[in-house]
Amino acid sequence: MSHYYNQTKELYYTRLRVPKDDAYFVYFTFEANEGLCFYSTVDESLRSSYRDIDVKCAIESKEDLKLLIQRLQAELRLDVLEEKIILDS
Numbered sequence: 001m002s003h004y005y006n007q008t009k010e011l012y013y014t015r016l017r018v019p020k021d022d023a024y025f026v027y028f029t030f031e032a033n034e035g036l037c038f039y040s041t042v043d044e045s046l047r048s049s050y051r052d053i054d055v056k057c058a059i060e061s062k063e064d065l066k067l068l069i070q071r072l073q074a075e076l077r078l079d080v081l082e083e084k085i086i087l088d089s
Contacts, residue, residue: 002055012062014083015042016053016069022076023051029072030055052081059085 018026023041030039031042036058045052072078 009034009088010059011056011086011088012059012065013086014055014065014069015081016055017045017079018048018053019077020049020051022078023053025076026051026053026072026078029068033068036061036068040072056086 002078027039030037036079037052040054041060042054055065056058069080
């Protein structure tokens with residue numbers, strides 16, 4: 001009988017908005033927490049004074065990601081525009 005880690009198909013998704021000048025710090029922080037989440041910049045925000053960032057993580061890591069976002073909010077302006085549970089495609 002093989003034992004393996006059974007991951008869910010659910011992901012926690014959030015869209016964050018940060019000032020353009022602070023986006024690098026958010027990216028750096030996500031990279032420093034390797035494996036916690038994956039993210040991408042929303043193309044439409046590249047022409048603005050802010051960056052919208054789509055962030056996804058395994059549902060099991062949702063609370064860790066939310067804590068990280070709260071720590072970032074203590075350091076800089078970071079708005080949570082949307083959050084929901086999605087199915088991994």
